[in-house]
Amino acid sequence: MNNDSKSNQCSDEETEALGIVTTFFLLKKDPETGETILNKDTKVKATQEGFETLTQLHFKNKLKNWEELLPNLTQKNLLLLEDELYSLTDEGRKIGKEIRSKWHSKWYDNILIRCTKSEAYGLFCEKVFGKNLIQFNASDMEQLDTMINYLQLQPDNLVLDMGCGLGKVAEYIVEKTGAKVVGIDFSEETINWAKEHIQAKNENLEFQLQNFNRLDFPPSTFDAIISIDTFYFVEDFDVMLKKLKQILQPGGQMGIFFAQIISENDPVELLEAENTKMAKALTQNNLEYKAIDFTINAKNLWQRELAAAEELKEMFEKEGNLVLYEDRIADSKNVIRCIENNLQRRFFYHIKLVN
Ligand SMILES: C[S@@+](CC[C@H](N)C(=O)[O-])C[C@H]1O[C@@H](n2cnc3c(N)ncnc32)[C@H](O)[C@@H]1O
Structure with missing residues (x-):
């Protein structure tokens, strides 16, 4: 059962x-x-x-x-x-979504814990992102440092990293800014790993097992919220932004990396920064933003990803981690095809709550 x-x-x-x-x-x-x-x-x-x-x-x-x-x-x-x-039925949909969420988190348990044990994945991250933070995203160090510059975090700031994965990106932010970061993720093994390997060494970091579609924090908890390639898993952008606004302090801010993907039948205007699903939901919630287009950076990143995965294929295979190679190859081929065919653009959205 x-x-x-x-x-x-x-x-x-x-x-x-x-x-x-x-x-x-x-x-x-x-x-x-x-x-x-x-x-x-x-x-x-x-x-x-x-x-x-x-x-x-x-x-x-x-x-x-x-x-x-x-x-x-x-x-x-x-x-x-x-x-x-x-x-x-309503009940069927509710339970069905929970079942799918469980499948999804188990998938991340398997993939991300493999990444922690894989020497090949460490080398892959250095080649693709410029530093090994066991990232599972599409933000290289240039993108990450741009976000940090925009947020201008202070040592007394409390930041929420929604969908933090293994937590090394959060650790990097803490080291660079002195702010405190709470990372949440629905992948249980990932959060356990982050607690043991990162939280235990740094009192400015805390990791919690939480599904961000059912966020559980009191109002006005955070000074900033970041989402690095996690909004694709948000069930309802409008509901989520309302919730994020609520748990932010007045004057708080958000940094969101988001790729807009369209199909061949969609109007190409939907790729403009102010027409994306993210931009529309932000505007609907009276949230002002600045968008930075990282599409060229992203295309280069995905090309490095494809090359690095091929280069390290044998090493992945010897480690028994061919699944990591296959997953990265499939993703990079798909994204490169979409960007080349003008079906995808990547943005960083910096959002500030007006008092
Ligand atoms: C593409 S990875 C990005 C990980 C991390 N932000 C990084 O930059 O490396 C997406 C992450 O979101 C987490 N995630 C997906 N859906 C989630 C949900 N509903 N609640 C909490 N975490 C979720 C996954 O477990 C995974 O760690």
């Missing part, structure tokens, strides 16, 4: 199925037919056959007995069956 599903008495297979179903419902819906759209060429209906097809395509056919699992989830009020089409 899985912990997340105990309250609903779901078996492990039902839990798995609900996570898979939620994944598909998070895909777009065709506004005309209401069908789940897998991509622009394939439309898949939310029927048992639809789920089977999608599971074959995306989950290596992980679950086979959908004819049993779907009625079970319906009986437990997690799915609704109407006109032969399934949909998630």
Whole structure:
């Protein structure tokens, strides 16, 4: 029995199925037919056959007995069956999202702990970022130092690093500025590692296991909040910014690295700094910002990443960390393609709360 599903008495297979179903419902819906759209060429209906097809395509056919699992989830009020089409109930969506979040954090547990043990990944970081902070982001030292310059942190400042990963970036900020940093992440093994290897040596650093989609801090706690490549995992930008405003002191500030990605059908104007999803949410929340375009820097970084991963492939393989090589190669190829085709731009947003 899985912990997340105990309250609903779901078996492990039902839990798995609900996570898979939620994944598909998070895909777009065709506004005309209401069908789940897998991509622009394939439309898949939310029927048992639809789920089977999608599971074959995306989950290596992980679950086979959908004819049993779907009625079970319906009986437990997690799915609704109407006109032969399934949909998630509110409770089903809530639990389904938790299941997916757990999968996601486990993925980071595995990848980030591997990074700490991998000599090849240390060399990779030096080559790609200019310094080994066991980063798992797209911010080289030039970008990171730019953020630090904008924030002008003082020794009496308290900073929140949302999605801090292993915490060495937070440690670098503390060393450079003297400010105190609280790092949060939903990856349990990562946070345990950061507590043991970083917090234990520096009283200006504290790490907490927290899902930033359910932030838990009292109002006016922080002078600054930073997010380095973590806003992609924010469920609702508007809700998040309202919450971040609340836990910031009056006059507080934020530093957010964010890449805007569009599809071929989207208007290219959406890549302008003031038209991105981030900019729109900031404006909606009356937050003033300055945006710095780091796209050229990012393209160079991803090219270094591709070259470094290839160069270190044998070393990754010997260590049993080929998964790190594969993951970095897939990401860098994809981002380089998007930037070259004018489908992606990278920005740093510096936001200041007006008193
Ligand atoms: C791309 S990595 C960036 C890590 C780190 N900021 C860095 O610069 O190296 C994204 C991080 O966000 C964390 N994360 C993703 N979703 C999260 C969530 N809902 N709550 C807390 N942390 C989350 C991941 O565990 C991971 O450490």
